[in-house]
Amino acid sequence: MSYFYRRELFNAGVHAYLRAGIHGRQESGAFSIVMSGGYEDEEDFGERIIYIGTGGRERPENKGPQRWDQTMEHRMNKTMMKSIETRNPVRVVRGCGLRSPYAPDEGWRYDGLYTVQSASMKKGRSGFMVCAFELQVRAPAPYNPASHIASFDVFCR
Numbered sequence: 776m777s778y779f780y781r782r783e784l785f786n787a788g789v790h791a792y793l794r795a796g797i798h799g800r801q802e803s804g805a806f807s808i809v810m811s812g813g814y815e816d817e818e819d820f821g822e823r824i825i826y827i828g829t830g831g832r833e834r835p836e837n838k839g840p841q842r843w844d845q846t847m848e849h850r851m852n853k854t855m856m857k858s859i860e861t862r863n864p865v866r867v868v869r870g871c872g873l874r875s876p877y878a879p880d881e882g883w884r885y886d887g888l889y890t891v892q893s894a895s896m897k898k899g900r901s902g903f904m905v906c907a908f909e910l911q912v913r914a915p916a917p918y919n920p921a922s923h924i925a926s927f928d929v930f931c932r
Contacts, residue, residue: 801854888913895907
């Protein structure tokens with residue numbers, strides 16, 4: 776499924792936050808993640824992704840370069856850690872800002888269910904430590920050509 780605005784993800788119940796990339800609960804794990812290109816260390820191999828956790832940026836928008844180390848103690852990173860334990864599926868959404876051949880040309884696209892396989896701390900390109908989560912596809916979303924949305928370069932590329 777494709778969505779033109781991030782708010783549509785929220786309205787459809789695909790991802791519960793308008794800015795945060797991880798939605799979940801510490802007790803049960805992550806429900807969904809959004810790969811939007813916000814972290815330079817994310818890697819996208821299609822059926823396998825390396826998702827970078829939350830933290831290390833200035834508030835209130837959490838945008839811009841990394842300013843300090845991330846930790847696994849951040850509440851949203853804890854939800855990803857819990858998902859390793861529970862093996863529950865996590866919805867993955869890719870945004871057009873993601874630097875990947877698997878990203879949509881515009882808007883946001885639900886790309887199916889993934890399982891969080893592992894987590895590690897690694898030194899990011901900016902020199903700060905980041906939480907890296909490896910996810911593997913569990914059930915890819917079926918392609919629906921009717922859901923393709925019109926191209927508006929002003930939004931992404």
